[in-house]
Amino acid sequence: MKKRALLLKTGRSCGFLRARPWLVFVGLAAVWVWAGLLGGCYDSPYQQGRDAYFDYCANCHMENGTGLEQLIPPLRGADYVRDSVHRLPCIIRHGMTGKIVVNGVEYEGEMPGVKELTDFEITNLINYINTAWGNDFPTVTYDMVKKELEKCP
Secondary structure: OOOOOOEOOOOOEOHHHHHOHHHHHHHHHHHHHHHHHHHHOOOOOOHHHHHHHHHHHHHHHOOOOOOEOOOEOOOOOOHHHHHOOOOHHHHHHHEEEEEEEEOOEEEEEEEEOOOOOOHHHHHHHHHHHHHOOOOOOOOOOHHHHHHHHHOOO
């Protein structure tokens, strides 16, 4: 009985793989796992912003951006976020106090700043908020955020 052999372009038999078909399976499985791990790194274009949101913002503004009743304003669908994009870098870095009107509802309280975030992280955070939960607000650039941060009071 003639045995089948996998021939390489050189014309030589690849008896090693023929004798170990499990090795091909293991190799393909390893490639599949590796591709899956790499693919998971890029599930969100603003992954760093998402991570910052969950680390610094979600406790108050909630995981879904809806805020907390009459105490903490929403970010999801918020006209203030949409219309005040130039103020957001300073608010994130230095916080804010006083009255704010979001979607026709007045809020008064204090939001602490997050001074340890870099300019890049603030950019990604704003872009995450502007594109999360159905928000379809314009994204910002690093240069725009840096410029606004230089103007902060």
